[in-house]
Amino acid sequence: MDTEKSLSPSAEVDILEPTETRRMRVNVGPSHPAMHGVIQIVVEVEGETIVYSDTNFGYLHRGFEKECENHTYQLCIPYTDRLNYVSPLINNEGFCLAVEKFFGVDVPERCKYIRTMLSELSRISDHQTCIGAAAMELGAFTPFLYLMKGRELIYRILEEVTGHRLTINYMRPGGLAANLPEGFFEHLRDIIPVIREVTSETDKLLTKNRIFIDRTRNVGAISKEDALSFSYSGPCLRACGVAYDVRKAFPYSAYDRVDFEVPVGSTGDTLDRYLVRMGEMEQSVRIIEQCMRQIPDGPVSVNDPRVILPPKQEVYHTIEGLVNHFKLVYEGIRPPKGEVYQMVEGGNGELGYYIVSDGTGRPYRVRVRPPCFMIVSSMDFMIKGAMMADIVPVFGSLNMIAGEMER
Amino acid sequence: MGLNIDYEHLNQELKDTLQKARPAPPSGFVMAKLDEAIGWARKYSIFQYPFVTACCGMEFMSVAVSHYDIDRFGAGMPRFTPRQADVLFVVGTINHKQAPILKRVYEQMCEPKWVIAFGACASSGGFYDNYTTVRGADKIIPVDIYIPGCPPRPEAVLDGLIMLQAQIQQEGYMNKRKALRKQGLKELHGQP
Amino acid sequence: MASPKTSAPVAFSSLLSVIKGHFGEVVLAHRSDFGDDTIVVQRERWLDVLRFLKDAPSLAFNYLVDLTCVDYFGQEPRFEMVVHLLAFESGKRLRVKARIPEEDATIASLVPLWRSANWLEREVYDMFGIRFAGHPDLRRILMYDEFEGYPLRKDYPLKKSQPRVPLLSPEREEEEEI
Ligand code: SF4
Numbered sequence: 001m002d003t004e005k006s007l008s009p010s011a012e013v014d015i016l017e018p019t020e021t022r023r024m025r026v027n028v029g030p031s032h033p034a035m036h037g038v039i040q041i042v043v044e045v046e047g048e049t050i051v052y053s054d055t056n057f058g059y060l061h062r063g064f065e066k067e068c069e070n071h072t073y074q075l076c077i078p079y080t081d082r083l084n085y086v087s088p089l090i091n092n093e094g095f096c097l098a099v100e101k102f103f104g105v106d107v108p109e110r111c112k113y114i115r116t117m118l119s120e121l122s123r124i125s126d127h128q129t130c131i132g133a134a135a136m137e138l139g140a141f142t143p144f145l146y147l148m149k150g151r152e153l154i155y156r157i158l159e160e161v162t163g164h165r166l167t168i169n170y171m172r173p174g175g176l177a178a179n180l181p182e183g184f185f186e187h188l189r190d191i192i193p194v195i196r197e198v199t200s201e202t203d204k205l206l207t208k209n210r211i212f213i214d215r216t217r218n219v220g221a222i223s224k225e226d227a228l229s230f231s232y233s234g235p236c237l238r239a240c241g242v243a244y245d246v247r248k249a250f251p252y253s254a255y256d257r258v259d260f261e262v263p264v265g266s267t268g269d270t271l272d273r274y275l276v277r278m279g280e281m282e283q284s285v286r287i288i289e290q291c292m293r294q295i296p297d298g299p300v301s302v303n304d305p306r307v308i309l310p311p312k313q314e315v316y317h318t319i320e321g322l323v324n325h326f327k328l329v330y331e332g333i334r335p336p337k338g339e340v341y342q343m344v345e346g347g348n349g350e351l352g353y354y355i356v357s358d359g360t361g362r363p364y365r366v367r368v369r370p371p372c373f374m375i376v377s378s379m380d381f382m383i384k385g386a387m388m389a390d391i392v393p394v395f396g397s398l399n400m401i402a403g404e405m406e407r
Numbered sequence: 408m409g410l411n412i413d414y415e416h417l418n419q420e421l422k423d424t425l426q427k428a429r430p431a432p433p434s435g436f437v438m439a440k441l442d443e444a445i446g447w448a449r450k451y452s453i454f455q456y457p458f459v460t461a462c463c464g465m466e467f468m469s470v471a472v473s474h475y476d477i478d479r480f481g482a483g484m485p486r487f488t489p490r491q492a493d494v495l496f497v498v499g500t501i502n503h504k505q506a507p508i509l510k511r512v513y514e515q516m517c518e519p520k521w522v523i524a525f526g527a528c529a530s531s532g533g534f535y536d537n538y539t540t541v542r543g544a545d546k547i548i549p550v551d552i553y554i555p556g557c558p559p560r561p562e563a564v565l566d567g568l569i570m571l572q573a574q575i576q577q578e579g580y581m582n583k584r585k586a587l588r589k590q591g592l593k594e595l596h597g598q599p
Numbered sequence: 600m601a602s603p604k605t606s607a608p609v610a611f612s613s614l615l616s617v618i619k620g621h622f623g624e625v626v627l628a629h630r631s632d633f634g635d636d637t638i639v640v641q642r643e644r645w646l647d648v649l650r651f652l653k654d655a656p657s658l659a660f661n662y663l664v665d666l667t668c669v670d671y672f673g674q675e676p677r678f679e680m681v682v683h684l685l686a687f688e689s690g691k692r693l694r695v696k697a698r699i700p701e702e703d704a705t706i707a708s709l710v711p712l713w714r715s716a717n718w719l720e721r722e723v724y725d726m727f728g729i730r731f732a733g734h735p736d737l738r739r740i741l742m743y744d745e746f747e748g749y750p751l752r753k754d755y756p757l758k759k760s761q762p763r764v765p766l767l768s769p770e771r772e773e774e775e776e777i
Contacts, residue, residue, distance in 0.1 A: 030508055031458060038460050038505065058741035059505045060460050063537035063757075065726075066750060070757055078534070085462030101633050129465070148472040155469070166465055166558055228687070231663050231715035249690055340633045341665075341683055341694065354681065356669055369665040369683070377718040403461055406741055504743045506764050538750050538760050539742070546766040 021047050028391060030059050038402055041379070041391065048387050053380045057406060064407035068366040072332025073099055073173060076366065081167040083368060084404040086129050087122035087347040089115075089158075091404075092171040097252055098342035098353040099173035102335035105302050109254075111175050113295040116254040117188075118161065118170070119344075120284040120291075124195060125154045126347030126399075127235075127277040127284075134274070134396030135206060138215055143202045150198035153191045160187065173333060174308040175301025185292060192285060199281050206274070213271060220382045220394030221269035230381070231374040234349025235276045236398060240268030246345035258290040273397040307333050332361025348372045348399055370404045445580040449493075449519075450572035451481035456492035458512060461499030463526035466558040475561040480568050489515040494571065497544040500528035500535060506547050513548040518587055519580075521571055524550045525564065527557040609658060609691060611636045617658065621651060637694040645680070645697050646707035646733075652684060652695070653712055660684035660693055666709065666719040668727045672753035676700035678729060682709070699729060708734040726751035 029040040038059035044052040064083065068076045080095045081088040093115050100107065107115075132147035155165040160181055162168035170177050206212045222230075227240045237244055245262045247255040263279030265272030301308045305324050314321030337359040343352040349371030356365040375398050383391055459467055470477050477483050486492045489512045501509055513522070524544045527533035530553040532542035544550055551574060554567035609617075611631055615638070618626055625648055628639040640648045652660040664683035671677060678699040685692050699706055708731035709716035720731045721740040728749040731737060739746065743763060748755050 030505070031512060058739075058743070059502065059508070060500060061502055061504065061539050061741040062461075062500055062535045063539045063750065066757055067535065067537055082462050085465055104633075129468070133468075145472055148468060149474070152469060152472075152474045165469075165560070166462060226714075228662060229714045231713065244687070338632050339635070339637075339694075341635055341692070343664075350664070352665055352683070354665065354667065354683070365669045367665070367667045367669075367681075373718065373722075374715045377715055381714070503760060503763055504741075506762065510764050537757050538755065540760075541762070541766075546768060547764060549767070 023051065026388070030056075039376075039395075039400060041383075041395075043383070043388065043391070045388055048389070050383050050386055050388060050391075053383055055376065055379050057376075057402070059406070060402035061406040062403070064368065065366055068363055070362065072361045073335070073363060074328075074332060076363065077171065078167065078169045081169055082403050083370070083407060084126070084346055084348065084351070084401045085166060086401055087119075087126040088166065088168050089118045089122040089170065090344055090346045090351065092168070093119055093253070094342060094344040094346070094351050094353050096171045096173045097344065098340050098355050099307070099333070099335060101340045101342050102338065102355075102357060103174070103304070103307055105174050105304055105307060107175055107302055108299050109296050110298045111300045112254040113291045114176060114180060114300060115171065116258070117288050117291040117295075118158070119253070120287045121154050121158065123347055124281050124284050125151045127281050128154075128198070130347075130396075130399040131202065131206075131274060131277055134393065134399075135202075135212070137392050137396050138212060140206065140209070140212060143205045146198050146201050146205075150195050153194055157184070157187055157191060160184065172301065172308065174304055175299075179300050188288070188292065192289065195285060196282075199278065203278060207278070215389075216270035216274060216393050216397070218267070219270045219386065219390050220397065221267050222378065222382055223268060226378070226381070227268060230378040232349065232378070233371050233374070234346065235280060236268075236273055236375050237349065238262060239265035239272035239276045241266050246343050246350050250343065252344060254291065254294075255287075257294065258287045260284075260287050270393045270397040334359060334361050343369070346371055346404075348375065348401065348404070351404075368404070368407055370407065372398065372400050373405045376400050376405060442579045442581055443576070446576040446578060449580075450575040453480075453482035453494050453568075453572075453575075454484050454486045454492050455482050455494045455496050456487070456489050456512070456516070457485050457496045457498055458509060459496075459498045460501065460505060461528065463499045463528065463558040466561060466564070467496070467498045467525065470561045470564045475565065477565070477568065480565060480572070482568055489513075490517060492516055493520055495520065495522045495548075496525050497522060497529040497548075497550070498525040500533065501541045501544050501547065502539045503541060504539070506541055509544065510547050519578075519583060521551045521575065522548060523552045523554065523567060523571060525554050525567075526559055527555060529553075530555060533557055609686075609689065614658065614693070617655065618648070618651070621655075622648065635692065635694055637696060639696045639698070642697045642699060642706055646709065646711070649682065649684075649695065649709060650712055652693070658686065659688055660686045660691070662687050663709070663713040663715055663719075664692070666716055666723065668723045668729055668751075670727060670751065670753045678704060678727060680706055680723075680729070704728060705730040705732055707732050710734055725749070728752065 023044050023046050025042065025044050027042050030038045040056040042054045043050050064079055067079055077092060077095060080091040083091045128147040128151045132144040136144040158168060159165045161184060162170040222240060224240045224242055227237050233244065241264050243262045243264050248262055260283045263276050263283065265276050309328055310321040310324050315325045335357040337357060339356045341352055341354045343350045350369065351371055352369030354367040355363050358364040382394055457467060469475060495513060495516060497509065524530045528535065529544045532540055541547060552567050552571045554563055556563050615626060615629060622644065625641050625644050626638050627641060630637045652658050662685040664685050666682050669679045669681060671679060676698040680697045680699060682695045683692065684695060697706065706729060708720055718740060720734055721738060723729050724731065724737050725739045725741050726749055742750065745763065746761055
């Protein structure tokens, strides 16, 4: 603004005349209070309107792909935990399915149901974190506390099963690391009502909240065509009205045997993304309940010496078992030469693994298709012409998870 | 040979030396107490700056909210500007792209300041050992407390916080101030 | 645009003949192992083939799933671009590849077809050093500008780091093999 002009007493200024504005460059991030993730957005504003923005990231690039090339297949699994660290079980599942695709093994039914159930628990915790954090950034702190309460319960039950709250390292190509612990279903039955309650409390606090709606409706809207051109997937794509869900379109594990709906939005704005996520949490609970009813007894891993470690009994008492164990641990499992692409529905959309094997115990190349990479790539497009204050809700609703995006 | 040490005598000597080294009673008395009082006040009003980058941030959230409630330990108030913070929580992996930012944030904090390395990555690089990750935040900035775990359990975080509080209590405000003043003078005027 | 799988997927053999009918001998090799269909096309026709795959009504591979690169160090040509496509209406997936020699590591950019290709290609440039002709803004994306070399190439050592700020202590012991 031209301060000299407006302050000088003698000048006859017409106050209705629009004042001259100058472009200003504002730097948001990489370590910014309203950004739950390390990303830098350099915006140029004219008044409050964004005219240009440039998104920089890579502050959490940890060399996942290179690291995998130097580890055996089993040792890659802990690294996959840390991709989308809000829903690590889904990452595990995707990687294991991809390796299983090489061998053509079909895991036992019980394993499929356990994978489905735990993935859905992970999905709930993912959406809870996303909604909670996004709401908190808009100033609604209470829903965050409620949702974190729900997430804590999920962490506890996951810890019971896998041994860790967050970085679970639970699934293996060809099965699982261990069967479910005793009392799991009772525990799950106890927490399901709490999860529902947390969701409905959040619903009451946010869905009809005037402030929340004003800040999210028609903010960051994106059309179907644009979304597809940006390779959107997951809740953000469904918010635009495209009912694409990998669980429905390309079912894996036990998803073809459970009944669930795919919530879709219409306008593709921030509010729709929030509503889709809320709807999905309910559907996930439904899936878990059906799995609990349907899950059969039996082993959780295939009996295939190429992929799964032999039982301890055999390792200690037979020479074949010992050799097998040694080879699997030392050389790693050795898929045939070739390449596979396998996708699962991650918390943010289609999470794909493209693995190239050269027949040795280490993957030649592992590529992760990170769903939020594509989604965040539309950030500049979406906030152009929006207000400065819109960055926060839009970014929050995209649910950028740096570990997955930058690997 | 030389093992026949007269401990009685030695002890007495040590006591005498200490007695002599102590400043005159009135000021010494006040000094010691002021130190303690300031330390005590400080350790329960920690304003933290969460430098959250990675997965450990999820556990940081867990610690911050109701179940574990870091507020019980007087460290519940995150300040999102380094200028207002006393304790820098380095939460998550630091890579080489991030390093200058971490350094800048640390330098912007006012003395007295402490740093907690939260999790294996911030302590030592964790299991990422490659072209992009820094092998621990202490390669960039000095670190006071390391909390192990990948990610650490919330209880471990609280334990680390209590350890930091003990350190703050013991640190001695006056001594630290003197040291800092010296250091500042050195930086201003070069080597004495 | 409806939800996926509203029409039957095109068979791989007819897909090949459609491409052949349009372009002639552009497909250098094709495979379908582990249930994934793959075609390898000529690098010079990269953009044309993908545009055709996207726009031809009988194929309609209108969704870019992923774009990446593999470094076959020691082979000639060294690099291989890999693109995963999805036909949204039929649910058909296809992998399209092209080999790129090291001396002339360039290929046409797919940004005119899909906007998501922008960042994906920047990542490939950053990690492998492939240049994309016609890319609007080819910069490093994950690494920093001062970084030398392309980390995901097989000849880049896993542990060779390039710090931006002076480190307080050496990253690893001297003897340790890098
Ligand atoms: S210590 Fe583990 S959980 Fe924490 S940031 Fe590092 S990898 Fe993630």
